[in-house]
């Protein structure tokens with residue numbers, strides 16, 4: 001990319017009869033000042049972030065800062081703020097103000113309010129290097145306590161109520177099977193000290209978007225949806241488990257737009273924020289979802305790796321899809337198909353308690369593998 005740019009520059013400067021070398025020097029200087037990365041001493045140790053200086057203040061990208069502290073970021077309109085949080089701390093960075101609200105009670109002042117560069121929010125680096133430090137020390141005895149292991153894991157048993165899901169071999173019903181497995185996953189994770197929330201813990205119907213909203217509203221660490229597969233009549237020999245993560249099938253911009261429409265906030269944005277702010281929001285979401293997709297892929301890989309070791313059928317690997325529950329969640333997410341209910345062997349095993357326990361153990365371990373990557 002840079003090479004092409006420099007070649008273009010070379011031809012342009014030739015046309016304009018400019019000396020090439022000074023032009024190259026100017027570009028190089030610009031690139032250095034735009035993309036200067038350096039180490040910052042944050043509450044959890046040293047982190048490398050992009051740095052930009054305006055006036056006397058040094059700024060860093062807010063979303064990268066959040067990532068370095070394992071905080072998830074959400075955008076709010078009234079009041080306009082970006083909230084960074086995990087289950088230990090919340091940091092409300094107000095837009096257009098130097099004030100930061102920590103844990104909804106302490107007000108701290110930064111040396112500058114948020115600035116937007118190409119739609120991306122930057123904050124004063126001192127938020128990382130000084131303002132937040134006491135809060136992390138006060139509540140943590142070591143780095144580990146701020147790791148992802150302390151977030152909430154959302155387990156989503158598919159279907160429920162009038163939506164039975166697949167009905168397979170000898171009447172095995174997907175909605176009951178996945179609730180059973182999900183409860184087992186919860187028990188294992190809770191015993192190991194993780195916080196778990198289920199989207200449903202009974203035979204009731206929940207629409208797809210509200211499932212993602214449950215995860216979004218509590219700032220969940222990850223969302224794991226559990227399903228059982230079914231094949232059409234002429235493909236009844238298909239067996240095995242597979243795990244999905246969100247595809248980028250749609251173009252990035254239409255996906256973002258759709259997401260905003262799904263969340264029912266488009267109207268609010270256009271009426272309160274005008275075109276520019278709408279674009280800011282698109283930018284924020286786009287960047288966030290790109291990162292999420294990479295994390296979701298990793299989560300899917302690790303869960304499927306564990307499942308492959310114990311599932312009776314074929315290891316069908318990880319796949320991409322555009323499932324609504326994945327598309328609408330702010331946190332990394334995956335959707336597991338534990339086996340084919342239409343296959344006699346898969347279904348027979350999936351009726352057994354011991355096998356369901358094995359599946360649950362594999363899913364829980366895959367989740368733990370993901371949490372422990374860091």
Ligand SMILES: [Zn+2]
Nearest residue numbers: 158165227228
């Ligand atoms: Zn299903």
